[in-house]
Amino acid sequence: MDNVIRRRTPRARLLRAGLYALLIAAALVYLLPLVVMVLTSVKPIEEIRAGALLSLPSHFTLDPWIKAWSSACTGMRCDGLSGYFVNSIKIVVPAVAISTLVGAINGYALTKWRFRGSELVFAMLLFGCFVPFQVVLMPMARTLGWLGLASSVSGLVLVHVVYGIAFTTLFFRNYYVAVPDEMINAAKLDGAGFFRIFWRILLPVSGPIITVSVIWQFTQIWNDFLFGVAFAGFDSQPVTVALNNMVNTSTGVKEYNVDMAAAMIAALPTLVVYVLAGKYFVRGLTAGSVKG
Amino acid sequence: MKPLYTLAAGAALAAAVTQANAAEIEVLHWWTSGGEAKAANLLKQKLEAKGHTWKDFAVAGGGGDSAMTVLKSRAISGNPPAVAQIKGPLIQEWGEMGFLGNIDKVAREENWDSFLPPELSAYDKVDGHYAAVPVNIHRINWLWANPEVLEKSGIDSLPKTWDEFFADAKKIRDAGFVPLAHGGQPWQDATVFEVVLMGVGGADFYRKAFVDLDPEALTSDTMVKALKTFKKLRGAMDPDIAGRDWNIATSMVISGKAAMQIMGDWAKGEFTAAGMTPSEDYLCEAAPMTEHMFSYNVDSFAMFKVDDKGKQQAQMDLAGLILSKDFQTTFNKAKGSIPVRMDVPLDDFDACAKSSREAFDAAQAQGGLVPSLAHGMAVSASVQGAVFDVITNFFNDPDMPAEKAAERLASAVRAAG
């Protein structure tokens, strides 16, 4: 990749220095909220009560983290976020897996086996991306009641799959559109079937877009609060609901350091995914999902 | 393995026999913060000592707003919890829709009517039958103050009228402090306004305007005067109130940045957490002109209809425990409120709680007992929301005249009702 026009003049060097300065300044701005969170989470509460929000901690302590993880109250249970963390995982893993799989097959069928009305089907599915979740809260509650899935992990998985399919279908469709049809046609002539072609030809090249879809769905579902609070039972509340219970008290004493530590803990999985897989995320987008 | 298996089965059988009337009940509530959650945890332990299981379903946020969303979602899905924290007129609404059960049995056995103030127990009855149990009484019309700041500003007693208040505010401002700490959230704006309205209009006017929603009262001169006084308070606050949480405002009083705050008695928790003692390090008195009045906010637990006999028993047991004298004492001490049972002595409560009980008795005798609109005790949620909209918009709009706000109040209430 040699799209940079480099001339070794003093002016160009100055420009380059300016470029770095700009990028680093922007990075600092983007980091600011995270820095404040981390700093606050390792300060004793007295320091925060004294009003020093943006200063460095004068006494470093990890107690807020320990408390947030294992002993802070999220209701009458005072054993921190640890249990809710597991609930979130139980919801996120199946929901991400199912919605990604369904999206992949949809995308494949809608691009490589076009049929009359397939574009209309895609358009109809796409609309699901735009439905504000507050709107579906009540009808969904009734539906889950009918299905006998109210207040259960399965119910939450269903909800997340239902509203995730629109996005995953969009991702995979836009990716598979860019995969050349010749290979598929050749395979069809050889008598390869629908699933065989998917399995042998499409899936092996789908790595990047699977990454995109998984990251997207993982982030959305892990961070979901509204569905979690409305449709979970007492024993299946996700970590965001517990975090809200910890942070959001109307008539109680606030412990900001514990709140921030809890917020960091709740955010860690998605942060780690972005830091570790961010590269593949960008690569996956490069590979096709933006061509649409 | 066989012996172990039979042993386990035997144990299970034994448990089933001894707990013939024991059950699991799910309890929806919004007590999630340190002190109140710990105190309420006692309740859980006591319920479990009776053999029942407490399944905790906590949802914090918006003074119960989020919990109500969840309750609706659960009710619509046909799966409401057995017990839910609901308050004020909402209990009636749920009852009228046929969702609530009947706990008259325990109420009769323990003779609730003998020690619950009738003004408050009325909220917990649907068609004359107890469907819910009250827990505590918060007083809203408190003025909290930092005596050190007052002293530095040359003030020796808290203001008794709004004129005195504004005179004092000037002195405090001149001494370099913020006279009134406040957080600009709709419920806090409404809290301050209703306290002003009580003082300016008196209890009868308050009831006419904020309970009966009489359009004449809502547009009356008294209302306009209260609105003007309220707006004038803006000058006694700092410019950065918007969106501030109430406890940050309280911490301004604690740290000596601000002199006073108008807030319900849960504010005590913040002072206590900062290691301060009432009457010494901080003062609690009735807000100006509301000395013999008491605007209350009462938390209740409503019992939803359940078919299972064991669950019904668990609901009754829970209700009984909530009104037991020792739970009333421990819980209310932690929460900052006073016991809802009038026969619980307040000997080991702090000075503010004692004065709260005195004010309650006086207000009850003189007709000064009023429900708090800001805390969902006076009107339906839709009217409350409409009032919040007008009040908070008026308070934040420097150009809106009080007369116009009063008219808007009346029309918004009409549209919402």
Next chain:
Amino acid sequence: MTPTDSLSRASSRRAGRRSLAGTLERVLPRLVVAPSLAVALFFVYGYMLWTFILSLTGSRMLPQYNFVGLEQYARLFANERWHVAATNLVVFGGLFIAICLVLGLALAIFLDQRIRQEGALRTIYLYPMALSLIVTGVVWRWLLNPSLGIEALVQSWGFENFRFDWLVDPDMAIYTLVIAAVWQASGFVMALFLAGLRGIDDSLFKAAALDGASLPRVYWRIVLPCLRPVVFSAVMILAHIAIKSFDLVMALTGGGPGYATDLPATFMYAHTFTRGQIGLGSASAIMMLCGVLAILIPYLYSELRERKHG
């Protein structure tokens, strides 16, 4: 490949061996998409229909079917708060999308200049997308609060006259929402653009450089037009974020000061759930969905037309 030649190929195959498998193969694509379509029909369109029906009723705390015609819509349009919310969405959505596009493109172009530590910088720009506003809302409130956050910090450095009090100013508070939303989403837009830039053939640059065109000119004249599809995807994603913005308002301003930063999503939620006015809330939901359609239909139109040409 067009639908017709897949059909003709399929039919010729069918002529060859009229097996059950062949027929199955033909309907299989429809069959695998059918469940998703059924799900969408029920969970998206069915629910919309139900919401629409509720918007014609006088439902309060729970759904009821006492029809009142269009009364709820009349009440909605007479409601001043709804007008504030709708106007806010236009202002907020417009600014949010525009700033994200400009900032995202700028960052992408800068990052595309063979920057050392590109990976680290990219991750830093991207990470806000990973965090829920439930997590970051409190921090943003602090930062934007004049007496606690940035204003206090800069003043403590000696710039006494520095003012940054948008959060508490009813006329400016909506822009603080834009700031936080841009912080969250612009990195994602940057990633989209970066991906687009990497997909552009290098020979374009070389040819332009040989012609002696300056770098900004190359970007403006050659690169930008190539990125059009990216812009389109980005606008779609940003628009859906803007319309769904709910956590943002709840966490940052709670709709205040007053209700100056109310958005349709928060209006709908407050009336449906907190205030027990399901009829009115449903009417506002239907108006929101109409807004979504107004954006989506042109997109789908161009999408489908493009297919016909390509």
